Amino acid sequence: MALRELSSLEKFLGLKKPHKYSTQGVKKVPLLQSNNGPALVGLATIASHLAKEAKKPELLGTTPEQRAVVQQWLEFRVTRIDECPREEIRTVLKDLNQYLEDKVYLAGNSLSIADPLLYYAIHHIVVDLAVQEKERYMNLTRWFDHIQHYPGVRHHLAPVVVLRNRVYTSCHH
């Protein structure tokens, strides 16, 4: 799973030559072997490395503050969403929804690699949400829809239909 999203991320970053990845351990942590120096281990680490390699450091944030926010959401993804127990999913969605209330992107006013990586991570959850649940997580769904339509992001994943008019107006605000 992580490997497919890394290859999608490479395409999004415009890297011409695809890297070869392998995985490590029971958790299948991705590993990138490089010619100069030791292997890189971990999804967040590899993703940050790819952004630098593609000469798009702005995707890691343009100020120290934004860089920290980007790293924070990458960590959130690998610690809170991957391996999230079933009963915790709603809490994670609720928190993200709350966070995105007044935001277009996860960090700052432009796309960072945290956006596609979080999008890849929750795609399988959002795909299964009923229309009513999507409305409950309205901000998250709006962000999700935005990111899935951002040029070059979606690649290996199926598009998720998002209704733009509210259906269940009577409950939840």
Next chain:
Amino acid sequence: RDKEPRFCLIWRRKSSITAAQMKLFVSEGNPHCIKVLAVLELTGVKCDIENVNHEEKVVPFLSRPVLPVLLLPSGQHLFSSNAICQYFFEIGGKAPADASTQWLEWEATELQPILGHALQMLVLQGKSAEAAKALEDPMNFLEQNLSKRTSSFLTSDTVAVEDIVLWAALFPLYLEPTELTSVFTWFERVGALPACQSAAQRVLQGRGQAALKGFLQKQPVITLRRDTPPCNQTGAEEAEHLMTEEELQSAARTWSLGLTDFQTQPERQHPILPQEGKRNVLVTSALPYVNNVPHLGNIIGCVLSADVFARYGRLRGWNLLFICGTDEYGTATENKAREEGLTPQEICNKYHAIHSSIYKWFQIDFDFFGRTTTPRQTEIAQDIFWRLHDRGFLIEDTVEQLRCENCQCFLADRFVEGMCPHCQYPEARGDQCDKCGRLINAVELKAPQCKVCGLTPVVRSSKHLFLDLPKLEPDLEQWLDRSLSTGDWTTNARHITRSWLRDGLKPRCITRDLQWGTPVPHPDFSSKVFYVWFDAPIGYLSITANYTDQWEKWWKNPQQVELYNFMAKDNVPFHSVVFPCSLLGAQDNYTLVNNLVATEYLNYEDTKFSKSRGVGVFGDMAQDTGIPSDVWRFYLLYLRPEGQDSAFSWADMALKNNSELLNNLGNFINRAGMFVSKFFGGCVPEMELQAEDKRLLAQVGWELRQYIQLLDKVRIREALKCILNISRHGNQYIQVNEPWKNIKGGAPERQRAGTVTGVSVNVACLLSAMLEPYMPTVSQTIREQLRAPESCAHAMLRGEGIFVRSLPSGHRIGTVSPLFQKLETDQIEALRKRFGGQQPKTEKPQDVASTKACVPEAPAARAVGADPEKAKQLEAAVAEQGEKVRTLKAQKAEKPVVIAEVSKLLELKKQLALAEGRDPEPATQKGKRK
């Protein structure tokens, strides 16, 4: 379409902090704060620090409190301690390299989960060997990396962010020199930095690991082997199970066996007693307190869940006894009696009857529904008491108690309210604080008030008996280890039990100064009765004893009997810790719980059920809604709070009724039956299975096996999804194979239509069996409509579950009619208002009338112009015309033709609505937009 630009117009909030100032929030005794404080000092970054409580919610968008948190100049919050450290380093002039990021990621994903677990073992349970074992892998990994390096620190010769982060993470372990020499040398080197020392001092206050206790106790118990699978693993409901050729063939073979053994389910013969060589299952549901009318949450939490499981067990051929009853003793009953001018016994009689009738309406099929105020209760409770007394498990002590001089009685815990001594919540109850959840001793309450008269009670002392739980703890733990590892305990039940044991057991008072209770037989305590928590669970035994004199065959027979307790999560400690201690201490070979099934809470439209505010649907009102009992059962079970709280919502109930019951399940079963009636004269046609049919058989068989696996594990809500999946497969199968079209073709087409119809009606028959535990009436109706053989349910739910052709060719079915009715928006809206609690009382009668008018089942309240006979004819006409339109559309007929037929259909529907006394203008269907 993909590239279509999206515009999001969002006003960014002005942040409250405008100047370039930051603030770091930390809490004492929180190990994650060590790293940020160390880095802050090391980098010399200027930043305000605020000490807050562990529970303080600093980050507004996170549901759970997290610390440390850095409030950035922009007003954003950083809640990841590693991100905070990285940020400090960067503004201090050091941008992180890939190698640093990698160490931080390793710390967060690999080390922290293990460390959290290890610290809990070490600090809270004193199990240092287990902690060391858990830490072996990450410590070895660190040693390997460090021993290969020549540099002084992890990645370079100067100290970097990863050194501090890892050092601070490991610091609370207080590593001692071991064979991991490289780790130890590095650890000492980093720890020698003054910044590190002062950070550790600030967080731990020189108290060592003990300082972490408060923090660790608040964390959820971290287990390394997860109880629940992670969400990104494909579960049963997500994966479209792909069938192999082999599976297809084997499904077809099984199917063609037909009903070989015609053994019907044996009649239930009372009294049911354990039998040698059978699976003997004893099911109890928590005893509802008699003077509360149960609400939907109570119903789903215990009786309904237990009923589904009991019905399922009987279908599976287990020898099963399902016991419940009302819990009747206690002060609450005494007070209610005073209020209503009756004796406590009269109150109990009155409310016991109400409970009985509610459960009867919900079709809860108890083998016996008893009560706790019986001579048997006294006899058994006193016997257990003496046995505990004789074995030295009871201790005497004097208790300070609250007494209301005005009401002239000692106040039971639930009749005192006051301020919580721990969190200052002003409305804490006498036994527990609803806000912080801690157990309270009523005399500790600040500013106590008698709930009856509102006056301040006085403290009086009185002599009482206590059950010596600490003395029983070793026995309890030994039994728990066995029961938890062999039985099905829900995750919440495991957690609650573990946390009780983790906090340590204390003696618990078992006597009370009241009249309405089981008398304490000891002469020194003659004016006292047993406290309800001691007495009530004994009700399970005494109720069984009222059912049969041979009750001990169930309750003193752990070798042969498997006991399932159903309850809501608030009842867990009494069933997993306290009651087992009573029974273990009595040393009388009692049957103890093997499987403890606890639900979370059901909320009502995002608020709580409240009798006093009139919010929510209570058991006796459900029947007045005109919605059939089976639909209530379906919806409650569909949202059964398994694993997390859920919420009842009227709009959702209508949605699920209309989409799942009407359009999916009902539609499939009805179509299958109608095809047999209309096209084949009511006889199941010949079936020649093709690959497509076998695929359906295999899919259905797979769902059936899932259903059985899930219900065996009491995953009631999940198993219901299997039923709905089957009818979804069935609908798709009919849609693709178009029997209504083939029936008009030549011989091969007609035969195809026959096969598809025959297979479908057999799937419908299987569904009737699988539905029995959930919707008994609907299940019965389907079986009557199909004239299904008695033995079919029993036969197909055996073993792993086998889907056989139970309606062979030539079988004549009965009259088919629709199973479900649509819930209209206005009807649901009226119900929502009626039970919402906001309606002023004066409007209520009018409301009730308007609701009833649109409920089809309420014959007395039909609107003017309604004509049931005509409605029936029109209903058939609508169904026929509907089929015609579907057929035309499927054949891709010319547009004008379709439009003409559609308008006929609409006209028929309008007439039908009039005949049923409904408003002919169709309600706006908001959900149906494409």
